[in-house]
Amino acid sequence: MKIDFLIQAKDALRKVAVPNEKVQHITAFVSEEKLKYGLYCCILFFLTSSLVILFMILLRRTILLQQADYSKILVSKYETLLSELMSFFYENGKIFQKKELTVQLDKEDKNSSFNRQILLDQILLMKKHVSGEEAELLEGLYQNLGFRKRSLNKLKSRYWYNRLEGLDELILMEIEKIESVFHHMTTDKHHLVRSAAIRALILRGSDWQPALIRYSYPLSLWEKYQICDALSRRQSIQLPDFTPLLTSINPTVIDFGLKMIKQFHSLDAVPKVLPFLKSENPLLAQSAQEVMDQFGFTEEDVMNDEVMGMFFQMA
Amino acid sequence: MAEKILFYFIQFTEFFIFIYAVIIFMSYIIQSIFSAEGVLKYKREMEAMDFDGLLSSPFTPSISVVAPAYNEGLNIVDNIRSLLSMRYSNYTVIVVNDGSKDDTLAKSILAYDLEKMDFDYDMKLETKPVRGVYKSKNPAFQKLIFVDKVNGGKADAINVGVNISDADYFACIDVDCILEADAFLKMVKPIMVESEKRVVAVGGIVWLTNDSEIEGGKLLQVNAPLTYIARIQVIEYIRAFLLGRTAWAERNGLLLISGAMGLFERKLSLEIGGYNHKTVGEDMELVMRMHRVMRERKEPYLVAYAPEPLCWTEGPSSYNILGKQRNRWTRGTIDCLKMHKKMFFNPTYGIVGLLSYPYWFFGEWLAPLLEFFGLFFFTIVVILGLVNWELALLLMLFVYAFAIFFSSYALFVQELSYFKYANRKDVIKLFLTILVEPFYYHPRVVWWAVKGNYDYFIKKSHGWGEMVRTGFNTPPKKP
Numbered sequence: 114m115k116i117d118f119l120i121q122a123k124d125a126l127r128k129v130a131v132p133n134e135k136v137q138h139i140t141a142f143v144s145e146e147k148l149k150y151g152l153y154c155c156i157l158f159f160l161t162s163s164l165v166i167l168f169m170i171l172l173r174r175t176i177l178l179q180q181a182d183y184s185k186i187l188v189s190k191y192e193t194l195l196s197e198l199m200s201f202f203y204e205n206g207k208i209f210q211k212k213e214l215t216v217q218l219d220k221e222d223k224n225s226s227f228n229r230q231i232l233l234d235q236i237l238l239m240k241k242h243v244s245g246e247e248a249e250l251l252e253g254l255y256q257n258l259g260f261r262k263r264s265l266n267k268l269k270s271r272y273w274y275n276r277l278e279g280l281d282e283l284i285l286m287e288i289e290k291i292e293s294v295f296h297h298m299t300t301d302k303h304h305l306v307r308s309a310a311i312r313a314l315i316l317r318g319s320d321w322q323p324a325l326i327r328y329s330y331p332l333s334l335w336e337k338y339q340i341c342d343a344l345s346r347r348q349s350i351q352l353p354d355f356t357p358l359l360t361s362i363n364p365t366v367i368d369f370g371l372k373m374i375k376q377f378h379s380l381d382a383v384p385k386v387l388p389f390l391k392s393e394n395p396l397l398a399q400s401a402q403e404v405m406d407q408f409g410f411t412e413e414d415v416m417n418d419e420v421m422g423m424f425f426q427m428a
Numbered sequence: 429m430a431e432k433i434l435f436y437f438i439q440f441t442e443f444f445i446f447i448y449a450v451i452i453f454m455s456y457i458i459q460s461i462f463s464a465e466g467v468l469k470y471k472r473e474m475e476a477m478d479f480d481g482l483l484s485s486p487f488t489p490s491i492s493v494v495a496p497a498y499n500e501g502l503n504i505v506d507n508i509r510s511l512l513s514m515r516y517s518n519y520t521v522i523v524v525n526d527g528s529k530d531d532t533l534a535k536s537i538l539a540y541d542l543e544k545m546d547f548d549y550d551m552k553l554e555t556k557p558v559r560g561v562y563k564s565k566n567p568a569f570q571k572l573i574f575v576d577k578v579n580g581g582k583a584d585a586i587n588v589g590v591n592i593s594d595a596d597y598f599a600c601i602d603v604d605c606i607l608e609a610d611a612f613l614k615m616v617k618p619i620m621v622e623s624e625k626r627v628v629a630v631g632g633i634v635w636l637t638n639d640s641e642i643e644g645g646k647l648l649q650v651n652a653p654l655t656y657i658a659r660i661q662v663i664e665y666i667r668a669f670l671l672g673r674t675a676w677a678e679r680n681g682l683l684l685i686s687g688a689m690g691l692f693e694r695k696l697s698l699e700i701g702g703y704n705h706k707t708v709g710e711d712m713e714l715v716m717r718m719h720r721v722m723r724e725r726k727e728p729y730l731v732a733y734a735p736e737p738l739c740w741t742e743g744p745s746s747y748n749i750l751g752k753q754r755n756r757w758t759r760g761t762i763d764c765l766k767m768h769k770k771m772f773f774n775p776t777y778g779i780v781g782l783l784s785y786p787y788w789f790f791g792e793w794l795a796p797l798l799e800f801f802g803l804f805f806f807t808i809v810v811i812l813g814l815v816n817w818e819l820a821l822l823l824m825l826f827v828y829a830f831a832i833f834f835s836s837y838a839l840f841v842q843e844l845s846y847f848k849y850a851n852r853k854d855v856i857k858l859f860l861t862i863l864v865e866p867f868y869y870h871p872r873v874v875w876w877a878v879k880g881n882y883d884y885f886i887k888k889s890h891g892w893g894e895m896v897r898t899g900f901n902t903p904p905k906k907p
Contacts, residue, residue, distance in 0.1 A: 145819065152822040159829035163836040167859050170843045171852060274472045304621060305476050333623035335477070338487040365623065376486060 184231055191235040194218075195254075202250050233260050237285050248287075255286050268294065273303035280306060284313040292319055299324040308339040315343040322357050325366055332365040340369070341376065352377055356385045364394050371400035375407045383408060438814075441805055448798065449827075452791055456834055460841075462675035467735045467845045470674075473621070474736070479613040482620075483517045489596040489619055491519040491612055491691070494589030495603040496582050501530035505539040507603050510646065512571055516612040521572050522589040523603060527556075527579025541566045542574050553587040553702040556580030561592070582687070583703035583710040590702050593694060600711070602688040602741060606637065606647050611738035615691045618732030625728040628693045628718050631677070631685035632738040633669040635848065636662050638745065647740055652854035657750060659861040660869045661743040667838045670735060670845070677733030681784035683719070683764075685731070687711035689739035696721070707767070709760020716768045719784075723777045736846050751876045758880025761793050796877030828866050835862040 143151075222228050233255075240251045255261055260282070267279025280298055283291055295317075298310035307330065314321035325340070344353065355377070358370030371389065374382045382404075389401035482488050493511055497504060504523075511521045525533050536542060547561035555577070562574040577588055586600055597619070599612065608614070611632065619627040638658035641649040653659045669686075676682040685692075690711065697703075700721050703710045715731060722729040744750040765772075765788060772789065774781040809815050839858060842848075849855055 145816075149819065149822060152819075152826050156822070156825050156829040159826075159833035163829075163832045163862075166833075166836040166840045167855075170840060170855055173843065174852060174855075274476060277476055304623065305473065331623040333621050334487045334489075335617075335620040336623070338482060338485045338620065341487065342481045342485065372486075 180227075184227075187228060187231040188235060191232050195235060195239060195251075198254065199247065199250065202246070229258075229260075229263075232258070233263075233282070236260070237282060240285055252286055261286070265294070268298065273301070273306055276301065276303070277306050277309055280309050280313070284309070284316070287317070292317075295319070296324055299328070304330065304333055304336060308336040311336070312339050312343040315340065315347055318347065322353075325369075326357060326361040326363075328361070328363050328366050331363070332369050337369050337372065341373065344373070344377075352379065354382070355379055356382045359385050359389070364397060368396055368400050371397065371404055375400075375404045378407070380408060383410075438809070445798065445802055445805075448790070452795065453830060455787060455791060456830075459671055459675040460834070460837055462678045463671040463735075464841055464844075466674040466678040466733075467670065467841055470735050471845055474614070474617070477617070479610065479617075482613055482616075483515065487620070488516075488518050489616055490594075491516065491616070492589065492593030492595040492598045492694070493519060493521045493601055493612075494524065494586050494593065494598050495521065495601045496524045496526050496585030496589070497528060497532050497603040498526045498579070498582070498585075499528045499530045499532065500603050501528065501532045501535055503604055504532050504535055507605075508536065508540065508572065510606055511601065511603075512569060513609065514607060514612055515610045518595075519571065519612060520593070520595065522575060522592055523572070524575045524577060524585040524589050526577060526581070526585040533574075533576055536574055537562065540564045540569050540572060540574070542572075547573075547592070549592045551591055552698050553591050555584050555588045555591065558588060581705050583705035583707075586710075587702040587705070590694060590697055595694060597691050598694050598697070599689070599691045600687065601739070604741065605634070605688050606642065606740040607689070608647075608738045608740075611689070612691075614734050614736060614738060617734060618730065619691075622730055622732070625730040626693070626696075626722075627730045627732050628696050628722060629685055629715055630691040630732045630734060631673060631682065632689050632691075632734045633673075633736055634665065634686045634688045634739045634741055635669075635737040636665055636743040637740045638662075638743050640740075649850075650848040651851070652849055652857045653743075655745060656861065656864075656868075657747060658743050658745060659858060660865055661750070663835055663838070663858060663862055663865065665743075666842050667835060670842050671834075671838050673733055674735040676784060676787075677731065677735075679779055679783075680730055681779040682731045682733055683716055683780070683784050683788055684712040685715050685733075686739075688741050690715075692718075704767075707760060707763040708756050709764045712760060712764045713767060716764055716771075716780075719780045720768055720771060720777065723780060737848060747872065751872070751879070754873060754876035755880040755883060758793075758796075758877045759884045761788065762881065762884050765789055765793060796874045797881060799874050800878045831866050831870075832862055835865065 222232065236251055236255055236258075240248060240255075243251065264279040264282040264286075267275045267282070270276050270279070276298070280295075283294065292314070295310045295313045299307055299314070301307045301310065307328075311321055311324060314324060353373075355370045355373045356379075358373070359367050359382075361367055361370070367389070371386060373379075374386060386401050386404045389397045390405065392398045392401065493514075495507070495511060500507065508521065508523055511523075523536065525536070541564050542562035543565055544560045545563050547563075557578050559576045559578065562576065564570065564572050573592060575588055575592060577585065590598055597616075599615070601607065615630050615632055618630050635650075636653065636658060637647060637650075638653035638655070638661075640647060640651050653662060673682055673684070687710065692714065696718060697714070700717050702714075704713045704717075707713050718729075719731065744753055765785070768785070771777040771781040771785045773786060777785070806815075806820075836859065839855070839862070843855075849858070
């Protein structure tokens with residue numbers, strides 16, 4: 114009885130639900146054949162791609178392991194080569210010239226970018242730990258092996274990480290006569306490249322402030338940290354004058370200048386800090402106040418012309 | 429009349445589900461592209477940045493790590509040790525014991541030589557009473573502040589921590605999580621590099637430790653979990669954290685920062701009233717409120733994301749507990765969407781109103797309900813004998829193939845970024861896990877979500893439920 118009822122209900126529903134010519138199925142927009150064909154293609158694509166992805170993951174691991182092993186061999190080979198060159202330098206008092214060098218290197222060392230990168234990494238690594246004649250020898254090698262040109266070419270890359278890599282190589286090799294390159298890179302689009310360039314100028318003892326004053330991008334905390342870190346690492350013991358930074362039209366540069374005056378306790382700079390106490394920019398006013406607090410000036414002192422006048426005379 | 433209604437119902441449902449599915453698939457594909465872009469960009473920048481100097485820099489933002497603890501006696505000592513050994517100079521650890529019924533307080537006092545002290549702080553956020561603030565007598569633990577308070581829930585406990593903190597940012601951490609030693613150095617990266625926008629929150633990837641090797645609160649070796657339930661959660665986490673959230677963060681549309689690990693600007697959090705303790709989705713609600721307030725103020729801001737596994741936690745190891753967790757997540761999502769319905773397709777809220785919120789509405793909340801309804805609808809059309817079986821099977825196979833592809837792609841992106849599974853067998857295990865997910869696991873997820881909706885709308889349930897932990901130091905089971 115129940116079954117009969119269900120069958121009747123189903124037939125009734127079917128009757129109302131399937132006036133075939135009326136129901137607009139998805140297939141009304143695209144023929145069923147085409148839809149099926151499309152679905153078959155997609156299914157095949159997704160399943161094959163999934164398998165390819167698994168294969169790629171496993172293959173990538175194998176390649177990375179092989180590369181790691183090969184690079185170990187190359188590192189050992191280039192370490193030996195570099196120490197031989199060092200010995201040659203001490204025995205003969207001159208470095209290998211380009212022609213002599215090329216004899217030392219096999220075809221793969223010259224042509225494979227992987228091999229060349231390992232060799233360059235070794236030169237750069239060694240350069241970090243040596244100075245004087247040995248450092249000059251490595252610089253000579255860097256130039257003679259064509260790495261300098263390679264680094265300069267990297268600076269023209271459209272990818273920021275290549276530009277940064279090139280810049281880092283040049284910084285580490287302390288190549289002369291490329292100040293202009295560093296100055297140019299301080300206007301780079303990417304903040305990491307810009308901060309590396311400013312850092313390079315500071316560490317080389319170049320005039321870095323004009324570049325920072327002209328800075329058109331807002332300084333991030335990272336850039337501020339980089340510059341501050343470079344200032345504390347530079348070899349000069351003379352305290353830099355941060356007041357020129359206060360003339361910049363970039364408020365973040367002014368803020369950085371104020372922070373540095375506070376950080377390096379530049380008491381002489383206080384007179385130039387005072388105008389910023391009344392700055393419309395709350396960030397600058399706060400930074401200026403922090404400088405004044407650092408030197409123990411109260412708000413009343415700052416408002417008192419007599420106290421400040423005496424201080425200026427003493428300063 | 430009935431004929432017409434049935435006719436239009438079938439026609440509308442068929443088209444609606446088809447269009448809905450197409451949009452969801454498209455959104456997944458777009459997410460895949462954006463996430464790969466975001467992960468690679470992040471990885472390249474991290475490789476180019478040296479964070480060691482940050483440890484002594486005056487420019488590093490200060491952080492208070494707020495770790496609420498409720499009945500965490502099993503792991504509390506190791507977990508606090510892990511938090512105290514972070515590579516970051518400018519930080520304090522505030523552990524808030526939220527009226528635990530076990531020995532969380534006693535164990536901590538004993539292990540860290542804590543003594544009760546007078547501690548001045550402003551009660552800017554209203555919370556349940558604080559019973560005492562403890563500091564260690566041992567100078568080695570001077571970064572630690574231990575707060576004992578009356579039970580008030582996770583949100584209330586974090587608010588106490590935010591009141592006590594005086595840092596620029598506070599990190600909300602689940603005390604049972606293990607953090608990477610340099611997690612904070614990496615999490616402040618978006619704050620450090622952003623120069624034009626105010627970074628109000630930063631999220632990070634949370635990963636699962638089930639069956640991995642852990643010793644003394646440190647993660648030694650990451651293994652693929654031995655049980656299916658834990659392995660499938662690994663896949664889910666990879667998809668959600670690495671693909672979904674990275675993609676949304678790329679366009680400043682991230683609505684959820686995991687409660688297990690997030691960094692929030694303290695000033696803004698205080699201005700907007702801290703965590704909302706009336707919802708179980710307090711982590712998502714805070715981020716949504718931050719978006720809402722900043723968009724209304726028309727102030728440039730960023731909710732950033734560090735697509736790198738920085739926090740490790742234990743995933744539920746039984747379907748019962750997992751079901752409760754998912755039920756809670758569903759109720760939390762509904763709560764948040766309800767509280768901020770003003771943003772729905774509202775252009776005032778930019779990408780958040782026009783894309784993120786609708787995605788959460790249609791893609792996260794509505795998806796399991798529609799799937800459930802779809803099964804019901806399918807049953808009707810089967811009874812009516814209206815099914816074009818060949819086409820139906822093809823469509824099902826298409827969905828299955830796409831699911832496999834999307835999960836495999838997620839596995840590939842994690843491999844390209846910070847692959848943690850050193851063993852090849854682990855990768856194969858994870859891949860095989862993906863293959864059975866649509867039949868074995870996904871229906872459960874749908875069911876839990878439907879139950880969550882039922883509990884929310886019909887039973888009016890808004891509580892948390894308890895999670896039993898086995899402890900990180902439990903040795904992995906032998907296969």
